[in-house]
Amino acid sequence: MNRANITVMTRWTPDPTFYASPQAAASAPAEKLAYVSAFDRSAEKPDAIVVLDTDPASESYGRVVGWTDMPNLGDELHHFGWNACSSALCPTAPHPHVERRYLVLPGLRSSNLYILDTHDDPRNPRLVKEIPASELADKAGYSRPHTVHCGPDGIYVNALGGGHTEGPGGIAVLDHTTFEVRGAWEKDRGDQVLAYDFWWHFTRDVLVTSEWGTPSMVEEGVNAELLLGRKYGHRLHFWDLAKRTLTQTVDLGDENQMTLELRPAHDPAKEYGFVGVVTNVENLSASVWLWYREGDKFAVKKVITIDAEPADAEDLPPVLQPFGAVAPLVTDIDLSVDDKWLYVSAWGTGELLQFDVTDPFNPVKTGSIRLGGITGRVPHPSFPDEPLNGGPQMVEVSRDGKRVYVSNSLYGSWDDQFYPDGVKGWLAKIDIDTEKGGMTLDPRFFPHGDELRGLRVHQTRLQGGDASSDSYCFPG
Numbered sequence: 232m233n234r235a236n237i238t239v240m241t242r243w244t245p246d247p248t249f250y251a252s253p254q255a256a257a258s259a260p261a262e263k264l265a266y267v268s269a270f271d272r273s274a275e276k277p278d279a280i281v282v283l284d285t286d287p288a289s290e291s292y293g294r295v296v297g298w299t300d301m302p303n304l305g306d307e308l309h310h311f312g313w314n315a316c317s318s319a320l321c322p323t324a325p326h327p328h329v330e331r332r333y334l335v336l337p338g339l340r341s342s343n344l345y346i347l348d349t350h351d352d353p354r355n356p357r358l359v360k361e362i363p364a365s366e367l368a369d370k371a372g373y374s375r376p377h378t379v380h381c382g383p384d385g386i387y388v389n390a391l392g393g394g395h396t397e398g399p400g401g402i403a404v405l406d407h408t409t410f411e412v413r414g415a416w417e418k419d420r421g422d423q424v425l426a427y428d429f430w431w432h433f434t435r436d437v438l439v440t441s442e443w444g445t446p447s448m449v450e451e452g453v454n455a456e457l458l459l460g461r462k463y464g465h466r467l468h469f470w471d472l473a474k475r476t477l478t479q480t481v482d483l484g485d486e487n488q489m490t491l492e493l494r495p496a497h498d499p500a501k502e503y504g505f506v507g508v509v510t511n512v513e514n515l516s517a518s519v520w521l522w523y524r525e526g527d528k529f530a531v532k533k534v535i536t537i538d539a540e541p542a543d544a545e546d547l548p549p550v551l552q553p554f555g556a557v558a559p560l561v562t563d564i565d566l567s568v569d570d571k572w573l574y575v576s577a578w579g580t581g582e583l584l585q586f587d588v589t590d591p592f593n594p595v596k597t598g599s600i601r602l603g604g605i606t607g608r609v610p611h612p613s614f615p616d617e618p619l620n621g622g623p624q625m626v627e628v629s630r631d632g633k634r635v636y637v638s639n640s641l642y643g644s645w646d647d648q649f650y651p652d653g654v655k656g657w658l659a660k661i662d663i664d665t666e667k668g669g670m671t672l673d674p675r676f677f678p679h680g681d682e683l684r685g686l687r688v689h690q691t692r693l694q695g696g697d698a699s700s701d702s703y704c705f706p707g
Contacts, residue, residue, distance in 0.1 A: 237346070237359055237409060245327040248695040250317045251705040253497040253568045256630045261285075262693040264296075264353055265627075265636060266311075266334060267658065269686035272643045274305035279686060280334065280347060282354050283658070283678060285634075285693070293660070293676035295683070297354035301345060302361065306338030307643055310690050312379035313700055314346075314386055314407045321383040321433055321704035329407055333359070334692065335386055337376030339642070340450070342367060344376055344388070346410050353694065360410055368394030370412040371403035375446050378428055381700070385413065389429050392446040400426025400445065417470075421477035425464040428492055431472055433704050434499040438470040439522065441490040441506055452644040453550060459512060461485035467506060467522060469529050481531050483520060486513050490520075494566040494573070494699070496591075500706045503591055505534075505573060507561040515539035515554055517561035519575060521591050534594050535586065537561060537577055546606045550648050557605050560649070562641050563625050567632040568698050572597075572668070574626045578641055579649060581607045581622035583661070585670055597668030602659060603639060605649055611659060613674045621646065621654040627691040628698035635661040635670070640687035656683040658691070 250256035263286045270278040282297030301308070314333040319326045334356060336345040342364030347356035368374055373390035380387045386405040392398055401423075402416035417423075427443035442464020443449060448457055457463060465487050469479040483490055487508045495504030503523040510517055519535035539556040551558060560579035566572070566588070573588045581604020586594035600623070601609045608618035621639030628635050638658045640646055646654040657679035662671045692700060 245320060246315070246330050248331045249320050249327070250696070250701065250703065251320055252707055253570070253703050254707060256317065256696065256701060256703070257568050257632065259630055259695065261631065262629060262695055262697070264694040266356070266692045266694070267638065267688050268308035268311055268336065268690045269656065269683060269688045270307045270643070271686055272646070276684070276686070277301045277304055278306045278308045278338070280308075280336065280356055281683065281686075281688065282356070285660075287675070293673075293678060295678055297356070299347060299356045299358060302358065303341065303343060305341055306343055307340040308336050308689065309339040310378040311336040311692065312386075313381045313692070313696070314410070316381040316696055317701040317703055318381060318383045318433065321702075323383060323433065323704070326383060326407070331696065335379045335388070335405070335410075337379060337388060339375055339377055342374045342376060362410065362412065366412055367403060371415045373401060373403050373415065375400070376403070380429070381407065383433070386410070387416065387429065389426055389440070391426055391443065391449070397447060398445040399424040402429060417475055419476040421480070423468050423477055423480070427464060427490070430493040430495045430504065431702065432495055432499075432502050433472070433702055435502050436472040437502070438472045439493055439495065439504065440468045440470065441493050442466050443489055443491060449642070450644060452648040455550070458488055461488060461512060463488040464490050466490065467531065479529055481522070481529060483508065483531060486511050487518065488512055491562065492564050494564055496570050497566070497568050497703055498570055498706060499704050501570070505564055505566060505588070505591070507564040507575065509560055509562060510558050515556055515558040517559040517577060519561065519564060519573070519594075523591070532592065534592060535575065537575070537584070540580055542606050548605065548649055548651050551605070565626040565628050565699055567628050568630055569632060572632060572663070572665070574628065574635060576623040576626050576637065578622045578624045580604050581609055583623035583626065583635075583637060583670070585668060587668055598670040600661060600670050600672060602637070611657070611677050612672055613677050619657060620650045620652060621657070623659075625690050627693060629693060630696060630698065632665045632698070633663050635663060636691045636693075637661065638688040638691055640689050643687070646687065654687050655680065656686055656688040658688055
């Protein structure tokens with residue numbers, strides 16, 4: 232598919248789903264649809280974007296109402312995003328007349344990128360462009376695209392691998408109307424090699440990146456030799472956003488393996504954020520750390536620790552049997568738009584935790600829900616006779632903070648290691664008490680099983696934006 236299929240529209244006024252401030256986003260109308268990436272672990276069927284009805288007043292609420300297949304096999308769609316969002320209003324590089332219209336989908340295994348148009352029929356997005364792996368490799372020098380964020384001046388796509396080499400991984404930039412690959416973002420990366428997530432503090436000209444591993448380190452699952460050898464990522468990198476140069480690296484300690492999801496404060500006047508650490512090799516605990524400005528440098532502090540849970544070896548997958556415990560495996564975190572509530576997914580134990588982070592240095596646990604889990608297999612209350620595998624993994628929070636959506640697949644090969652019987656796809660919705668804290672599973676919202684056509688589900692994006700899709704440049 233080529234550029235002729237792309238409709239470039241210029242608006243007289245900014246897209247109404249662009250919000251100048253976090254407060255404006257939080258007061259916007261609720262989402263009516265959710266878009267979910269789904270993949271076939273066997274690579275015998277195409278991956279897809281699944282569309283769910285999130286309108287409680289609808290007769291099809293909580294059900295699959297749309298479906299778009301990819302044109303190839305074996306993509307393993309991952310952390311997709313919008314072509315444009317609220318960051319387009321930022322005065323440093325304003326593009327207020329673009330539209331939040333296209334979904335940009337990275338294939339983590341194939342290195343292909345796909346562009347879907349949601350404008351004409353939001354329930355059935357239309358594939359309008361394919362960016363082959365070769366184009367990403369030749370023009371940007373990267374492979375294995377992982378995470379997509381909409382910036383004020385283009386689409387930023389993080390990748391785990393080099394274009395024709397194992398690494399380093401980094402960030403490619405795409406034009407957010409034509410989707411042409413512009414090239415690599417970095418001008419001077421210093422000693423950064425490993426890549427995973429990235430985010431920014433726009434008003435401070437700071438970009439932050441985290442570390443997982445190169446493709447060969449992650450694609451076949453957790454490599455015990457690398458893990459115990461402390462070879463996976465354990466650092467945060469801070470960059471000059473305008474100059475595209477690395478300015479500081481902070482090491483969380485090599486016992487803390489895999490610094491993954493980054494969640495900066497949404498308030499543009501604040502300069503802190505949270506990062507999740509999958510596991511500590513000394514005791515299998517997981518953790519969440521705070522990065523924050525301290526003078527002219529950034530510092531980090533561990534603010535949440537989640538301990539491993541003892542278990543009988545015969546109840547554990549082979550990868551955990553030597554330890555006699557279930558590792559929490561914090562694989563995603565998400566921060567509400569008002570910066571008050573932090574959600575932490577402990578995928579191994581099957582627990583979603585809620586923390587009040589009004590004081591980010593001292594989080595207070597306010598809620599917990601269990602679904603699935605390596606040994607728990609806790610069922611959804613709507614289907615009490617169906618033990619679940621997987622656990623709360625990808626987390627998405629609505630703009631107003633009243634709804635949280637969770638899905639249960641991490642990454643195909645890792646799914647198979649920790650849940651050897653195979654991860655069967657499901658999604659759940661959780662209602663939130665935004666005043667006092669607390670979480671309640673919605674009994675009406677639990678698409679799973681045959682409704683998902685046997686695919687595993689990963690990232691969720693909400694129509695009009697969500698807590699992890701947009702950045703804001705104006706306070707108040």
